[in-house]
Amino acid sequence: MLAPRGRPVTAGESALIAEQERLAVAARDAARAAQRRLEGAGCGKSVRAALASLRDDYEAAGEEDRPGVLAQMHEVAAREDIRREAPPGDLDAPYFAHMRVRTGGRVRDVLLGTRPLLDAGRGVTVVDHRRAPIAEVFFTCAPGDEYEIEVDGRSVEGVLERRHIVTFARGALAAVSVPGGALERSDDGWRFEPGALVPTLTRASGQPLAAELPSRGEGGPRLASLLDAAQTALLRRAPDEPLLVLGAAGCGKTTVALHRVAAICRAAPDRFDPARVLVVVPEPGLLHLARRMLADLSMEQVLVQTFDDWIRGEARRLFPWLPPREAEEAPFGIRRVKRHPALTVAIDALIEESTREIASRLDRLLAGHGRIRAAIEARTETILDERLRLAGEVLLAEAAPKRKRLLEGALREERRKLERVRGDLRRLVGDRALLDQAARVAGGDLPPLVLQQLTDHTRRQLDDPSEVRYAHVDADRLITLDGRSLDDGTPDATAGTVDVEDYAILLELLYRKTGRTSTRAGALSRYAHLVLDEAQEFAPIELRALGRALAGGSATVAGDAAQRIDRTSHFASWDAVVGELGVEVAPAHLETSYRCPRPLVEMAHLVLGPDAPPSMPRAAREGPPVLLSMLPDEGHAAVVITEALRDLAAREPRASVAVIAHDAATARAVHEVIIRALPARLVLDGSFTFAPGVEVTEITQVKGLEFDLVIVPDADAASYPDTPAHRRMLHVALTRASHQAWIVAPGAPSPLVPWAPPGTSPTPPQRMKAAPAEP
Numbered sequence: 001m002l003a004p005r006g007r008p009v010t011a012g013e014s015a016l017i018a019e020q021e022r023l024a025v026a027a028r029d030a031a032r033a034a035q036r037r038l039e040g041a042g043c044g045k046s047v048r049a050a051l052a053s054l055r056d057d058y059e060a061a062g063e064e065d066r067p068g069v070l071a072q073m074h075e076v077a078a079r080e081d082i083r084r085e086a087p088p089g090d091l092d093a094p095y096f097a098h099m100r101v102r103t104g105g106r107v108r109d110v111l112l113g114t115r116p117l118l119d120a121g122r123g124v125t126v127v128d129h130r131r132a133p134i135a136e137v138f139f140t141c142a143p144g145d146e147y148e149i150e151v152d153g154r155s156v157e158g159v160l161e162r163r164h165i166v167t168f169a170r171g172a173l174a175a176v177s178v179p180g181g182a183l184e185r186s187d188d189g190w191r192f193e194p195g196a197l198v199p200t201l202t203r204a205s206g207q208p209l210a211a212e213l214p215s216r217g218e219g220g221p222r223l224a225s226l227l228d229a230a231q232t233a234l235l236r237r238a239p240d241e242p243l244l245v246l247g248a249a250g251c252g253k254t255t256v257a258l259h260r261v262a263a264i265c266r267a268a269p270d271r272f273d274p275a276r277v278l279v280v281v282p283e284p285g286l287l288h289l290a291r292r293m294l295a296d297l298s299m300e301q302v303l304v305q306t307f308d309d310w311i312r313g314e315a316r317r318l319f320p321w322l323p324p325r326e327a328e329e330a331p332f333g334i335r336r337v338k339r340h341p342a343l344t345v346a347i348d349a350l351i352e353e354s355t356r357e358i359a360s361r362l363d364r365l366l367a368g369h370g371r372i373r374a375a376i377e378a379r380t381e382t383i384l385d386e387r388l389r390l391a392g393e394v395l396l397a398e399a400a401p402k403r404k405r406l407l408e409g410a411l412r413e414e415r416r417k418l419e420r421v422r423g424d425l426r427r428l429v430g431d432r433a434l435l436d437q438a439a440r441v442a443g444g445d446l447p448p449l450v451l452q453q454l455t456d457h458t459r460r461q462l463d464d465p466s467e468v469r470y471a472h473v474d475a476d477r478l479i480t481l482d483g484r485s486l487d488d489g490t491p492d493a494t495a496g497t498v499d500v501e502d503y504a505i506l507l508e509l510l511y512r513k514t515g516r517t518s519t520r521a522g523a524l525s526r527y528a529h530l531v532l533d534e535a536q537e538f539a540p541i542e543l544r545a546l547g548r549a550l551a552g553g554s555a556t557v558a559g560d561a562a563q564r565i566d567r568t569s570h571f572a573s574w575d576a577v578v579g580e581l582g583v584e585v586a587p588a589h590l591e592t593s594y595r596c597p598r599p600l601v602e603m604a605h606l607v608l609g610p611d612a613p614p615s616m617p618r619a620a621r622e623g624p625p626v627l628l629s630m631l632p633d634e635g636h637a638a639v640v641i642t643e644a645l646r647d648l649a650a651r652e653p654r655a656s657v658a659v660i661a662h663d664a665a666t667a668r669a670v671h672e673v674i675i676r677a678l679p680a681r682l683v684l685d686g687s688f689t690f691a692p693g694v695e696v697t698e699i700t701q702v703k704g705l706e707f708d709l710v711i712v713p714d715a716d717a718a719s720y721p722d723t724p725a726h727r728r729m730l731h732v733a734l735t736r737a738s739h740q741a742w743i744v745a746p747g748a749p750s751p752l753v754p755w756a757p758p759g760t761s762p763t764p765p766q767r768m769k770a771a772p773a774e775p
């Protein structure tokens with residue numbers, strides 16, 4: 001049981017509580033009354049049934065009765081509209097903040113909630129905290145501030161007298177924020193608890209952001225002196241030696257990998273020209289960070305790319321026929337199939353089919369009576385060109401001179417055509433029989449529904465977009481009113497596009513058919529050294545493409561299996577990763593976490609649960625506790641987070657804060673609230689600034705990055721259920737913090753978080769649940 005830190009409330013605070021309780025009771029009654037009214041207005045199902053029967057009546061009615069039936073339909077539909085707009089989301093907690101304003105000579109209490117609710121009789125006004133103009137006063141003013149806002153084009157002035165965040169527990173007021181803490185209800189009555197409800201975030205002074213570590217122009221040895229002995233030992237490895245650096249989040253894998261680039265380019269400049277070094281990362285955020293770190297190491301010439309950008313550039317050079325348009329990110333299921341290792345089985349089957357077709361064609365052409373097919377099918381080489389060449393040698397040795405020339409010509413022509421892979425791609429991802437062969441070995445991973453989704457998607461991609469279909473129509477008539485293309489945002493938007501996942505498949509098909517990585521149009525780039533960061537996120541087919549670009553060069557591979565969050569990447573093991581890349585290497589392990597302080601390392605390890613590595617990384621330093629808050633809902637959480645950030649911005653303007661949501665939709669919703677109070681950037685495209693300020697983002701964006709503070713705004717049971725994938729996601733979010741993390745659960749809390757572990761500091765609603773009252 002946690003010892004109470006606070007004190008009994010003062011008389012003034014008691015008066016405030018009484019006033020807040022009156023407001024709470026009035027709001028709850030108003031919400032319940034509104035709910036009763038709406039129930040009286042009919043429930044959705046019965047309204048739909050009523051409308052359906054009225055529609056039948058309308059059909060059956062004579063001309064003269066129809067207006068009457070129509071009027072009834074309108075009335076029922078209007079009731080349905082009221083029901084849909086219906087307020088009270090949570091009858092027991094209809095609002096989460098209160099402010100008292102003096103405006104037009106009157107004092108008004110305004111409550112902030114998720115749904116608006118107006119009950120003049122009870123004196124209750126709940127406004128939508130995201131949209132109502134008056135809510136801006138709550139987010140931007142302090143008590144005593146004068147304000148001027150615009151409402152429906154009119155300017156409204158006033159003074160903010162009070163502002164409080166409140167929480168409810170089991171329908172009753174549970175806490176009211178006051179300067180320095182909160183008044184909290186316990187079984188003994190109300191108490192003042194310092195720092196409660198809205199926790200105080202801190203930023204340790206002097207914590208380096210990764211980008212601030214080494215400074216430009218300083219030499220290699222000086223930079224390396226920032227590294228520990230284990231890290232420095234890795235830099236001493238021979239430049240040609242492949243290196244696989246593993247270790248938990250924040251152990252310095254990226255740091256070592258990029259320092260190694262500088263080290264080998266300096267040690268062997270004749271073989272390792274920085275311009276021939278490629279650094280590949282999964283996401284744009286890490287790309288920006290890596291470029292900055294390389295610039296600090298005077299290695300600006302090194303090419304840093306996301307895998308998608310790299311493969312796009314390569315494939316478009318090799319296959320100039322590719323449609324210029326790329327589809328918007330393909331649905332999860334489709335990406336999963338296209339990146340699945342079992343797709344190789346479908347590729348094998350496709351190559352077999354192509355081989356048989358070529359053999360039959362040659363037999364027909366040269367009247368081979370099955371001998372050519374038998375000779376080709378007798379070969380077992382995996383590269384089709386090899387098979388044709390070697391079978392050809394056998395056939396040519398036996399052939400008469402005249403026939404020899406014919407055979408030679410026909411074989412040459414067939415081998416020349418092998419680099420045409422466009423039709424193969426269409427067949428591979430559009431032919432259900434081939435895909436079913438992959439599904440059979442995928443152990444339930446590729447269900448029929450997903451394969452159907454893929455073949456439908458492929459069919460749509462093969463359609464001509466409307467612009468092509470309507471080429472005979474004037475171009476300006478094909479532009480819609482909002483200036484977008486005719487197909488934008490429609491299923492037809494997929495027509496005539498290619499998926500980014502197709503590029504690696506095309507390279508694979510090319511290689512499997514020709515044994516080459518070039519076409520007449522161009523050749524795959526070659527690198528002296530490849531750095532692959534966050535390597536757990538790449539699919540086998542992508543690793544093979546990179547391996548082929550490496551051909552003979554050396555590699556530094558860095559990753560952490562506990563951080564794999566892309567469920568379409570199919571990570572199997574580190575042996576498999578380096579195997580696909582074509583390098584042989586034993587892993588080197590880093591064991592000290594430099595980014596996260598001890599409480600965070602422990603929490604992140606706990607969150608991984610059964611998936612945690614056997615030993616917890618060593619933390620290089622102590623730090624503040626991980627903050628935990630349970631709040632009634634998302635709106636409430638967003639307001640509490642906003643309040644804490646407002647306070648932090650005033651005290652620590654140089655802190656870098658990431659609010660890391662589980663998904664983009666949640667990030668947008670939280671951002672919508674935060675920007676009412678302070679400048680915050682919504683980053684969903686990797687464009688992080690690595691500068692002080694607040695950035696709201698989603699987990700897939702933050703791989704490899706770090707911020708002073710991390711806030712997880714949605715650690716509820718629905719966003720983070722107990723699955724290995726969700727454990728890893730939460731782990732990644734938390735380990736982005738170099739100083740402190742705050743986990744907020746709106747509604748039912750996630751089972752992944754130990755809500756009251758030692759060393760953490762739960763905020764009031766949680767403590768009230770976790771700890772019974774003192775005797």
Ligand SMILES: Nc1ncnc2c1ncn2[C@@H]1O[C@H](COP(=O)(O)OP(=O)(O)OP(=O)(O)O)[C@@H](O)[C@H]1O
Pocket residue numbers: 208209210213226227228231247248249250251252253254255256560563594595703704705706735
């Ligand atoms: N020896 C060291 N001494 C002090 N700080 C270090 C040391 N090594 C790395 N760091 C710092 O630790 C932080 C994490 O490093 P880095 O990003 O390289 O880790 P990582 O293992 O790649 O992390 P992740 O797995 O999360 O991508 C960075 O701020 C880096 O500057």
